[in-house]
Amino acid sequence: MHNQRNVLGKEIKPCCQFPMTGFYRDGYCHTGSEDLGRHTVCIKVSADFLAFSKDVGNDLSTPHPEMDFPGLIPGDKWCLCALRWKEAFAAGVAPEVYLEATNEATLELIPLEDLQKHAATYTEDLL
Numbered sequence: 001m002h003n004q005r006n007v008l009g010k011e012i013k014p015c016c017q018f019p020m021t022g023f024y025r026d027g028y029c030h031t032g033s034e035d036l037g038r039h040t041v042c043i044k045v046s047a048d049f050l051a052f053s054k055d056v057g058n059d060l061s062t063p064h065p066e067m068d069f070p071g072l073i074p075g076d077k078w079c080l081c082a083l084r085w086k087e088a089f090a091a092g093v094a095p096e097v098y099l100e101a102t103n104e105a106t107l108e109l110i111p112l113e114d115l116q117k118h119a120a121t122y123t124e125d126l127l
Contacts, residue, residue: 004030005104007112013122015042015101016077019070029079029103037081038109042101044120045076049095052088077101082109089114096120 006012017027023039024030031040043049050061050072060078063071072078077098086109088094097115100122106115 004028007099007102007104007107007115009104010100012103013098013100013124015079015098019072019076019078020068021077021079023079025068029101031103031105038083038105039079040082040103040106041080041085041110041115042098043078043080043085043095044098045072045074045078046093046095047074048093049088050074052091052093053084056087058084082106086110086114089118094118098122 004012012028012030014027015021015029020027022028022030023035023037029040029042031038045060053060060072063069080095085094085097089110095118097118097120099115099119102115
């Protein structure tokens with residue numbers, strides 16, 4: 001799992017450790033056969049995206065401690081399901097993406113060009 005690559009074809013970088021993200025809650029947007037939702041897109045959470053996601057039935061701002069989910073606020077980094085990002089993109093509210101921390105498996109569902117249009121600057125100190 002730790003030899004997965006990002007959408008740029010390089011070693012995947014960590015997305016976020018606070019809040020701890022990723023399907024495997026390891027800070028990376030790693031994926032595997034158990035990850036049916038493909039939590040592979042490392043995003044910078046925005047208020048517009050949170051409102052959109054809640055409106056379509058996926059409230060990401062309310063904490064769910066029983067699922068080890070803290071609830072997100074604008075500015076957080078998070079490994080988002082690829083199809084949710086694609087849905088937000090189609091609705092014009094796609095959050096920014098950290099390409100270096102976005103898993104290459106995302107490219108099976110979303111063209112790199114679409115991700116690049118929403119690229120955010122990645123730095124390790126954002127963790």
